[in-house]
Amino acid sequence: MAHRARLLTSVDETPVLWHLKVSHYNEKARWALDYKHVRHVRHAAAPGPHREIAQRLTGGKTFPVLVLDGGAIGDSSRIIEALERSYPERPLYPADPDARRRALELEDFFDEQLGPYVRLLVINQMLHSGKLILGAFFPDLDNGRRLVARATFPLHRRRVVADFGIDAASLDVAWMKVRAAGERFRTELQLSGYLVGDGFTVADLTAAALVAPVVAPEQFPYPQPQREHPLLARLRDAVAEPGLLEWAKEMYARHRGRSAEVRPHPPAHADLRTRSTQRGNGQTA
Ligand SMILES: N[C@@H](CCC(=O)N[C@@H](CS)C(=O)NCC(=O)O)C(=O)O
Numbered sequence: 001m002a003h004r005a006r007l008l009t010s011v012d013e014t015p016v017l018w019h020l021k022v023s024h025y026n027e028k029a030r031w032a033l034d035y036k037h038v039r040h041v042r043h044a045a046a047p048g049p050h051r052e053i054a055q056r057l058t059g060g061k062t063f064p065v066l067v068l069d070g071g072a073i074g075d076s077s078r079i080i081e082a083l084e085r086s087y088p089e090r091p092l093y094p095a096d097p098d099a100r101r102r103a104l105e106l107e108d109f110f111d112e113q114l115g116p117y118v119r120l121l122v123i124n125q126m127l128h129s130g131k132l133i134l135g136a137f138f139p140d141l142d143n144g145r146r147l148v149a150r151a152t153f154p155l156h157r158r159r160v161v162a163d164f165g166i167d168a169a170s171l172d173v174a175w176m177k178v179r180a181a182g183e184r185f186r187t188e189l190q191l192s193g194y195l196v197g198d199g200f201t202v203a204d205l206t207a208a209a210l211v212a213p214v215v216a217p218e219q220f221p222y223p224q225p226q227r228e229h230p231l232l233a234r235l236r237d238a239v240a241e242p243g244l245l246e247w248a249k250e251m252y253a254r255h256r257g258r259s260a261e262v263r264p265h266p267p268a269h270a271d272l273r274t275r276s277t278q279r280g281n282g283q284t285a
Pocket of ligand 1: 024051064
């Protein structure tokens, strides 16, 4: 309990984002914070150990988690909802109630029907190359630990396949879902070039962020060694077919903007470094 209280403490009320650099749901939260110019501190963890931190913060097991006004929010859509309330400038929700309903419905659709399947297919492809997957998922490993990770990768590979339930049937479903989401994108896209009305909304942010692992846009804030990698070629084609690949690149170019991340207050940073060392594989952004 004391530990949770310490994780929730923000010395100067600056929002704190706990995130995974690689993850597309985490990218949703980062993009919303950056888009709204909300100054925030980021703490990155390694995939896997992050679950324990999430558990302590929210009782759940997923990142992103945003600590805002002393409370922890553990879902990207709820994070954006809270940001809209606390930071209404540069809105991501349309003002018109019908347009807002549609934007939220599309956010939910892409969250549920696109995000998990993109993740499964990207991981499945990346698992063919230890160098590729470690570079994307563990960008902060030093050389020594990277060598060890490369050597033990075949063991981890089996665990990842089991953890994500990767088999022929789940891959078939994932391909179908990604194609269906692409079709929905195609039919929903307005003449304006946006999904709802004539401006950038949470629907565009969500669709573009959730295909970022395939598209690997230049403005993505962390390493994406899969950019143009042949292992992802078939997946890129599937996303390009309905126009989603070029469109996502355009959304990133127009709206991803500059990071609003700030450095943590020194005492808080020192405290985190201690905890990272104790955990052994925590990483700070
Ligand atoms: N609906 C959640 C999904 C977040 C999510 O799936 N996060 C993944 C990383 S991409 C995670 O932390 N998974 C850990 C687990 O499921 O055990 C959101 O939008 O935030």
